[in-house]
Amino acid sequence: MMGRQTISFDLTGTLTTYRFSNRVWFEELPRLFAKKNRLSFEEAKKKLKQIYDEVGEERLEWYDLKYWFRRFDLGDSWYRMLEGASCEVELYPETKKVLESLSHKYDLVLLTNAAREFVEVETREIKGYFRSIFSCVSDFGQVKKTPGFYLLVCRRLGLRAEELTHVGDHWKFDYLIPRQAGVRAFYLDRSRKARGQFVLHDLQELEEKISQVAGH
Structure with missing residues (x-):
């Protein structure tokens, strides 16, 4: 049967x-990066895009939010950031x-x-x-x-x-x-x-x- x-x-x-994903990668992470490095939001976005591209989407790290938090010394608040962006899940x-x-x-x-x-x-x-x-x-x-x-x-x-x-x-x-x-x-x-x-x-x-x- x-x-x-x-x-x-x-x-x-x-x-x-893509609202949730875009919010995390192109708004929330750049905002934290800007604050950490005393950059404007637009400067941080530009810099992050350059770094994303250098790593490349053929590497597992590209998809790993915890990796980016460690790399940029942003602490361990990645889960809180995801929760904060969860309102964008559509x-x-x-x-x-x-x-x-x-x-x-x-x-x-x-x-x-x-x-x-x-x-x-x-x-x-x-x-x-x-x-x-x-x-x-x-x-x-x-x-x-x-x-x-x-x-x-x-x-x-x-x-x-x-x-x-x-x-x-x-x-x-x-x-x-x-x-x-x-x-x-x-x-x-x-x-x-x-x-x-x-x-x-x-x-x-x-x-x-x-x-x-x-x-x-």
Whole structure:
């Protein structure tokens, strides 16, 4: 007897907007850096961007807020900063309705390259819908979702790759890469520029698209 199918979702840009992440990296951290180094806010933003770029998003440290607090000698108030920015966590309008509906028919999991500290704050309203939550940075030591990451997730969940359906807003890491691993994937394009059988413009289209692909 076949069990319930599993759908995995990306987080930021798919279920939540970028407001929270942008607030942390481009407002709160520069503000602390400016105060520590007696710079103007704009000077601090410019300097931080330069340093972010020097480290580069191919290194795990780029995603690690605790690393930046240590590097800039900002103390251990990173959690307080995340809490202070939590008011900026914003779900897309259809997110909760879609998760509520799908959770009755599918097992739902969350796959993100956000660090676990961010995920815990960003998912407070919706974490109850998910069977499992995986951070490729915190749980697997990978900075991006690779084919290997998707296969590791499937192994953890006891699934074959073809038994997982993934949805996300990044053309490469949420669509092309999972398909390379044998995972069925849908690309969420909220700009409504892309078209195709595996393209969504809104999460509310997902269930119908799954049925169409399955030939129902």
